[in-house]
Amino acid sequence: VVWSPRRLAELAGTSRRTVRHYHELGLLPEPARRANGYQRYGVEHLVRLVRIRRLTRLGLTLPQIAALGDTERLPAEVARDLDAEITRTIAQLHEARAELAEMVEHAAPLDLPAHVARRVDGLPGAERALVVVLSRLLGRGPLDAYLDLLPPYRAHPAVLAFDTLSTEADDPTRTAVARGITEHLHHLATVRPAQLELVDTGLRRDGPQRRAVHEAIGDLYNPAQLDVLTRTLHLNNRPSPAFRR
Amino acid sequence: VVWSPRRLAELAGTSRRTVRHYHELGLLPEPARRANGYQRYGVEHLVRLVRIRRLTRLGLTLPQIAALGDTERLPAEVARDLDAEITRTIAQLHEARAELAEMVEHAAPLDLPAHVARRVDGLPGAERALVVVLSRLLGRGPLDAYLDLLPPYRAHPAVLAFDTLSTEADDPTRTAVARGITEHLHHLATVRPAQLELVDTGLRRDGPQRRAVHEAIGDLYNPAQLDVLTRTLHLNNRPSPAFRR
DNA sequence: TTGCTCCTCACGTCACGTGAGGTGGC
DNA sequence: TTGCTCCTCACGTCACGTGAGGTGGC
Numbered sequence: 001v002v003w004s005p006r007r008l009a010e011l012a013g014t015s016r017r018t019v020r021h022y023h024e025l026g027l028l029p030e031p032a033r034r035a036n037g038y039q040r041y042g043v044e045h046l047v048r049l050v051r052i053r054r055l056t057r058l059g060l061t062l063p064q065i066a067a068l069g070d071t072e073r074l075p076a077e078v079a080r081d082l083d084a085e086i087t088r089t090i091a092q093l094h095e096a097r098a099e100l101a102e103m104v105e106h107a108a109p110l111d112l113p114a115h116v117a118r119r120v121d122g123l124p125g126a127e128r129a130l131v132v133v134l135s136r137l138l139g140r141g142p143l144d145a146y147l148d149l150l151p152p153y154r155a156h157p158a159v160l161a162f163d164t165l166s167t168e169a170d171d172p173t174r175t176a177v178a179r180g181i182t183e184h185l186h187h188l189a190t191v192r193p194a195q196l197e198l199v200d201t202g203l204r205r206d207g208p209q210r211r212a213v214h215e216a217i218g219d220l221y222n223p224a225q226l227d228v229l230t231r232t233l234h235l236n237n238r239p240s241p242a243f244r245r
Numbered sequence: 246v247v248w249s250p251r252r253l254a255e256l257a258g259t260s261r262r263t264v265r266h267y268h269e270l271g272l273l274p275e276p277a278r279r280a281n282g283y284q285r286y287g288v289e290h291l292v293r294l295v296r297i298r299r300l301t302r303l304g305l306t307l308p309q310i311a312a313l314g315d316t317e318r319l320p321a322e323v324a325r326d327l328d329a330e331i332t333r334t335i336a337q338l339h340e341a342r343a344e345l346a347e348m349v350e351h352a353a354p355l356d357l358p359a360h361v362a363r364r365v366d367g368l369p370g371a372e373r374a375l376v377v378v379l380s381r382l383l384g385r386g387p388l389d390a391y392l393d394l395l396p397p398y399r400a401h402p403a404v405l406a407f408d409t410l411s412t413e414a415d416d417p418t419r420t421a422v423a424r425g426i427t428e429h430l431h432h433l434a435t436v437r438p439a440q441l442e443l444v445d446t447g448l449r450r451d452g453p454q455r456r457a458v459h460e461a462i463g464d465l466y467n468p469a470q471l472d473v474l475t476r477t478l479h480l481n482n483r484p485s486p487a488f489r490r
Numbered sequence: 491t492t493g494c495t496c497c498t499c500a501c502g503t504c505a506c507g508t509g510a511g512g513t514g515g516c
Numbered sequence: 517t518t519g520c521t522c523c524t525c526a527c528g529t530c531a532c533g534t535g536a537g538g539t540g541g542c
Contacts, residue, residue, distance in 0.1 A: 002464050004522075011381055011457055020524095021506055036514060038522060042464045047377045051356040058341050062505070072354050079349050086342045090335055096303050097331045104324050109317050111296040132292045136256055212256055219247050219287045249496075265498095266532055281540060283496060307531070 008041040012049040019049065025062055027052055059086055119147045123154075124163050126220040133216045137209040142202025145195040149188065156184040162228060169224045178231035185232070253286040257294040264294065270307055272297055304331055364392045368399075369408050371465040378461045382454040387447025390440040394433065401429040407473060414469045423476035430477070 005016045012019075022028040028048055031041045055065045059082050068078075099113065108114035111132055120131050127150075134146060153159060158180025165177060189196055203210040218226065250261045257264075267273040273293055276286045300310045304327050313323075344358065353359035356377055365376050372395075380388060398404060403425025410422060434441055448455040463471065 002460055006521075007457075011378075013381070015506080017506060017508085025505095036522085038514085043374050043378060043461045046381075046461075047356060047374050050377055050381060055355060056505090057337075058345055068355070073352055074345075074348055074355060076349070079345055083342060083345055086338050086345070090338050090342075092302075093331050093335050093338070097328060097335075100303055100319075100324060100328055100331070103319055104321070107318055110300060110313070110319060111292060129288050129292050132295055133256075133288060136258070136291075136295060212252075215247055216288045216291075251495075260532080262532060262534085270531095281496085282498095283540085301531090 003041045005039050011046055012053055014053060027066055058082060129220055137212055138202045142198045145198035149195050158184060165224050167222045167224050174228050178228045181232050182235040248286045250284050256291055257298055272311055303327060374465055382457055383447045387443050390443035394440050410469050412467045412469050419473050423473045423480060426477050427480040
């Protein structure tokens with residue numbers, strides 16, 4: 001009588017391999033064998049196996065289950081830890097689902113949160129890449145402030161000139177672009193002082209975040225553009241840090 | 246300029262090993278190297294890495310991400326599958342947390358759901374093991390019916406005699422126990438016909454579940470007890486299937 | 491010279507899945 | 517004899533973690 005490995009696994013709602021795995025870890029005793037070497041499992045094995053499966057469903061690892069041994073009740077600390085872990089995982093999954101829904105609803109791209117992506121549509125590649133970097137470096141508040149500043153900043157023709165500036169641009173051209181941007185930034189500083197301030201504190205002065213932004217800018221723009229940014233810095237007494245070099 | 250492996254990983258909120266792993270899978274292009282062989286990552290790598298990390302958080306596997314390649318938007322089918330998967334996982338976690346809470350509240354044992362365990366407290370080992378087996382074989386309704394029947398069934402002195410029946414019990418003793426149980430079952434059949442019926446249909450006539458129960462009983466009781474069960478079967482014209490052999 | 495970072499193997503972890511190659515019972 | 521089940525290795529999967537042993541730059 002009693003059960004073959006396959007039947008035992010079936011009755012417990014699992015696989016033969018899982019049963020073998022539990023043998024290997026010492027979680028489940030090896031059953032007696034018939035003369036031909038076939039394993040014969042009894043009720044005690046099924047009871048044990050059902051218990052292990054219940055515990056794995058609760059989120060215990062197999063080593064944790066081994067540590068429990070024949071314990072009758074779940075230690076309070078283990079239960080608390082499991083509950084905290086489950087709660088955390090559920091929260092993460094809810095976030096993931098919310099993001100997924102947002103992405104589907106707005107047909108959002110894959111590299112940015114949907115609410116950010118909506119606000120950078122049509123941006124040139126380098127600017128967009130910079131936003132991805134900033135989305136890692138800035139908190140929600142400063143990032144929003146930066147995104148608020150972006151449209152008025154980019155409305156100025158000097159910015160378009162900057163975007164398309166060739167590496168061989170001559171000195172007068174560079175000067176003109178730098179002056180245009182500087183004046184525009186001055187204007188923005190009077191119109192949107194709060195946002196500039198937020199971005200500035202978001203990238204704490206000379207902190208690692210600011211350094212990373214500088215490094216990113218160094219990678220994204222050509223030498224002529226970087227030269228213009230340096231000139232802008234010197235011309236501008238209240239530069240926006242994200243455009244500093 | 247730009248970034249070392251450690252710095253890249255930091256900026257993306259992950260580990261150097263993860264970055265290496267993505268190289269190995271071809272998810273992330275290998276960066277240029279400096280003269281000494283050191284890897285130098287640029288903004289393009291960070292952007293790519295951030296994208297990969299976002300997608301893993303949404304639940305995509307790395308092969309799935311590889312299959313997406315440079316796709317701009319999430320295919321609708323992928324999004325649907327992910328959402329279904331997340332929803333299912335959340336449901337399972339809620340169940341697990343509910344069970345955990347129930348176990349803590351009632352200081353329940355580990356081998357049975359708390360609501361079942363409460364109702365089998367004090368049962369002898371073999372009976373308890375049988376309940377574990379039945380909890381796998383019966384649906385909620387039939388299992389509840391069985392648990393309903395258990396206290397009145399066990400209230401009879403013949404059942405206690407059965408529990409403690411020695412292997413060497415003589416024929417008159419066996420007959421007496423079998424008769425006692427039979428009469429008691431007759432009584433139960435008139436008092437609780439509905440429950441007996443439920444358990445009976447729960448273990449569909451001659452289905453694999455019923456066979457498993459018979460096999461479990463064969464393993465749990467000694468020869469004398471099994472003999473008594475057989476006699477009970479012959480005496481009883483309306484036996485409860487769980488006690489059949 | 492010391493300490494820190496970088497490099498490349500390569501084995502380990504977690505909980506199993508999946509054959510590979512062979513035997514036993516009807 | 518055929519088909520089905522059982523057996524024991526043992527490598528594969530997933531997404532990395534964790535040293536091991538050695539080199540480079542200040």
